Amino acid sequence: MRNAALTLGVIAGVIGLIVGFFSYGYTVFIEEFGEVGDIAHQVDNIALVRGAALLSPILAIAGGAMARSQNIAAGVLLLASAAGMMWAFGFGVFTMFPIAMAGLGGLLALLARQPDAH
Known part of the structure; x- marks a missing residue:
């Protein structure tokens, strides 16, 4: 489960970087x-959009990177990333995958109890 969290976190972070x-930029x-x-x-x-645009993808990548060694901290970072993207950008066609991946x-x-078998 830790490996899945690692993979989902890094992918969510990369997609979140694009969003x-x-x-x-918008x-x-x-x-x-000016408005069109x-x-x-x-x-x-x-400020919320710009802050989340910077912090949420970083939290997802950091959470994914920590998932194998520090699963509780990684879970908190990934959930914070998902919540930040949801709060700032809403749930839509471009945000559904990074939010869902970071949340999952x-x-x-958080549910990983022991290290994954090698």
């Missing part, structure tokens, strides 16, 4: 060039 990059674009009619509006909480990885890490 975070575009989310951060807020900068709208701030720089009914097509593009600035988000309500710019966090649960698997």
